[in-house]
Amino acid sequence: MFETIDDLDDQQRLLMRIDVNAPVDDGEVQDNRRFVRHAETISELLANDHAIALMAHQGRPGRDTFVTLEQHADILADHVGESVEYVPSTYGEEALDAIDDLESGDVILLENVRMTDEELADLTPEEHGETEFVQTLAPEFDAYVNDGYSVAHRAHTSIVGFPQVMDSYAGRVMADEYEYNTSVERREFDGKVTMVLGGTKAEDVIAAMEHLDEKVDQFLLGGIVGHLFQRANGYEIGRDTPEGPGGLYDDNWEANEETIREVIDEYGDRISLPVDVAREDENGERVTDRMESLQGGPDEYMDIGEATIDAYRPHVEESEAVLVKGALGVFEIEEFSYGTRGVLQAVADTDCFSVVGGGDTSRSVEMYDIGTEHFNHLSIAGGAYLKALTGEPLAAIEALEK
Numbered sequence: 001m002f003e004t005i006d007d008l009d010d011q012q013r014l015l016m017r018i019d020v021n022a023p024v025d026d027g028e029v030q031d032n033r034r035f036v037r038h039a040e041t042i043s044e045l046l047a048n049d050h051a052i053a054l055m056a057h058q059g060r061p062g063r064d065t066f067v068t069l070e071q072h073a074d075i076l077a078d079h080v081g082e083s084v085e086y087v088p089s090t091y092g093e094e095a096l097d098a099i100d101d102l103e104s105g106d107v108i109l110l111e112n113v114r115m116t117d118e119e120l121a122d123l124t125p126e127e128h129g130e131t132e133f134v135q136t137l138a139p140e141f142d143a144y145v146n147d148g149y150s151v152a153h154r155a156h157t158s159i160v161g162f163p164q165v166m167d168s169y170a171g172r173v174m175a176d177e178y179e180y181n182t183s184v185e186r187r188e189f190d191g192k193v194t195m196v197l198g199g200t201k202a203e204d205v206i207a208a209m210e211h212l213d214e215k216v217d218q219f220l221l222g223g224i225v226g227h228l229f230q231r232a233n234g235y236e237i238g239r240d241t242p243e244g245p246g247g248l249y250d251d252n253w254e255a256n257e258e259t260i261r262e263v264i265d266e267y268g269d270r271i272s273l274p275v276d277v278a279r280e281d282e283n284g285e286r287v288t289d290r291m292e293s294l295q296g297g298p299d300e301y302m303d304i305g306e307a308t309i310d311a312y313r314p315h316v317e318e319s320e321a322v323l324v325k326g327a328l329g330v331f332e333i334e335e336f337s338y339g340t341r342g343v344l345q346a347v348a349d350t351d352c353f354s355v356v357g358g359g360d361t362s363r364s365v366e367m368y369d370i371g372t373e374h375f376n377h378l379s380i381a382g383g384a385y386l387k388a389l390t391g392e393p394l395a396a397i398e399a400l401e402k
C-alpha cells in the first residue's frame, strides 16, 4: 500500500502532479470537475502550510488541445480561492527561479509536462528517474505528491520518475478514486452487470472490452465506439476527431476492425449497438436516421437516436450494477444530449449500483441536473477508470507503492 498526504509532516515543499487535462473549445480551456477535485486537495495542503509546485499535462503533441497551462492556473485559482501562479517553464531557469521564491502557502503551476523531451519518452520507471527533468526538480523539494488518478495509467516521467528518487504520497483524489474503483473491480454482483460505453477514446474502450467479458453481462454502445462497431458491420458511419486518437478510420482501421470482430465473435450476443443515430439537418434541427437508411456523411452523426435509447433503457432497469464510460453523443450540445441524458436518467431512476466515469462524461450529470446523489460514484478518470475496472495495475500506483 502507498502513503497518503495524511502521512506528511506540515510545512513541506511539495512537488505535486495533478491531472487537469481538459476539453479545449476554440482555444479556450473548459472548466471541469477535475479542477474542483484537485482544488480541494490543494486547499487541504495549504491549510497545513505547505508550499506547492504543481505539474500537469494538457493534450498530446500534435493535437489542437495541446496548449500551455496559463488558463488552467486561472481556473484553479478560482476554485482554490488563492492565487496560482503560472510559470511558463517546466524545469528550466524560469521554473527554478519561481521554485526558489516559493514560500509556505504559495502555489505555482509549472508548464505542460508534455512540452519536455522526457515526459513521453519510452523509458523504464528507473530510467525516467534518471532524466534531467527529475534530477533537476527533485532536489528542490521535500516530497512528491501524486493526485492525478485520471492519468495514473500512463508511465510518464512526472508520474513514475519522481517516486524513484523522492518520498512520495498519494493525494486525496488519488487515494479516494483508487479505493473506489478497485472496489468496483473486486465487487461481486449476483444480478446483471451492464456497461455503457461511448465517447471518443474508442481504441482504449475497445481494448478494455477484450478484458471485460467475464465481468459484464450486457454492453450498451454509443458515441464513436458505437460508430466503429457499426462500421465493422458494414455501415458508412464514423469519423476521426481532432480530440480523438486519430487514424481510427484510416491508418488504424484494419487493426481496429480485427479487434472489433474478435470481440463480436467472442460475445457479440451481449453487445447492443445503435439502431438509429441523430444528425443536424440543413435547418439546424435534430433529425434521426435508422441505421439501414443513413442519409448523412460518415462524419455527421452526433448522438444515438430515440429508438436506441428506448432499447437501452430496459437493460438499465434490469441491472444490479451499471458502469458508464464515455458519452453516447455530443452532450455538450443540447440537441445531441438525448442519448447520454436518456441513459443516465434511466440509471438515476433505478436503484442500481452505479458508477459514471470519464472526465467529460461525468460532467453531464451536473450539466443536466440529473442529480449526483443518484449515483454511487462519479469518477473524474477515463482511461485509468477503465483499467481499474479490468483489474490491470496502474503505473502511478505501482510507483507510489515502491
Ligand SMILES: Nc1ncnc2c1ncn2[C@@H]1O[C@H](COP(=O)(O)OP(=O)(O)OP(=O)(O)O)[C@@H](O)[C@H]1O
Pocket: 150, 198, 199, 200, 201, 202, 222, 223, 224, 241, 301, 302, 303, 325, 326, 327, 328, 329, 330, 331, 332, 357, 358, 359, 360, 361, 362, 380, 381, 382, 383
Ligand atoms: N458521435 C459523436 N461524435 C463526436 N463526439 C462524440 C460523439 N459521441 C460522444 N462524443 C464526445 O465524447 C466525449 C466524451 O467521451 P471521451 O471518451 O472523450 O471522454 P470521457 O470518457 O468522458 O473521459 P476521459 O477524457 O477522462 O477519458 C464528449 O465530449 C462527447 O462530445
Ligand SMILES: O=C(O)[C@H](O)COP(=O)(O)O
Pocket: 019, 021, 059, 060, 150, 151, 154, 359, 381, 382, 383, 384
Ligand atoms: O484525460 C485523460 O484521460 C488523462 O488526462 C490522460 O490523458 P491521455 O489519454 O492524453 O494520456
